[in-house]
Amino acid sequence: MNTMTMPAQYLSFMLGQEMFAIGILAVREILEYAGVTPVPQMPACISGVINLxxxxxxxxxxxxxxxxASSPISKRTCxxxxxxxxGEGGAFVIGILVDAVNAVLDIPPAEIEPAPSFGAQxxxxxxxxIGKVDGRFVLLLNVQHVVAASELAALAEGGALAQAS
Structure with missing residues (x-):
């Protein structure tokens, strides 16, 4: 089967009323939310740390x-x-807080459009x-770019990010 026609798998999740997805190959596991430990002087987007x-x-x-705005924590929060x-031959592990995890989606490459350069939220x-699934649009996040912000890169340099094993 040609890789261009083979569907790619994405883990879909909700953030507010919008559906997002990330490539399944980046996902290690999904955890039920059981709280995080706040850490002083972290970037605003870092809620804290968990013991994994x-x-x-x-x-x-x-x-x-x-x-x-962050959503209130609920029983579906994950x-x-x-x-x-x-980027240096290694990898690190980070948790991403979302409102709810939905399902693994198979999205054929033909059903994925490039990210718009304007007008997107x-x-x-x-x-x-942006993937099209059953008449709905799913925003496909580039997890590498979401996590690779300069403030998160500073965490990696400071040793605050767990190295993948």
Whole structure:
């Protein structure tokens, strides 16, 4: 099967009333929200850290990162733990706080449009594209760019980000 016709898999989730998705290959696991430990002097988009099997993992509040108001914590609130390439041959692990995780979607490449350069409610460099699924649009986040903000890069340099093993 040609890779251009093979559907790519994405984990879909809600943030407010909008559906987003990230490539399934970046996802390590999904955790039920059980609170985070605040850490002083972290960037505003970092809620704190969680203990993931003995490792402190920072948690990115995606709503704040996208310059939106954070939603109240509910029983559907989750942390998506992702592995992100550090750009130096290594990788680090970070949690992403979302309102609810939906499902794994198969989105054929033909159903993905490039990110618009204007008019979107999310900065274009943070989007991989826009997928069409059952008549709905799904914003496909480029997790590498969402996490690779300069303030998060500073966390990596300071050793606050857990290295992927």
């Amino acid at each position: 099997r003995g490792t402190a993992v920072p948690v990115l509040d995606l709503a704040r990162r996208l310059e939106r 942390i998506i733990v992702v592995e992100v390439d550090s 999310v900065r274009a460099e943070l989007l991989q594209g």
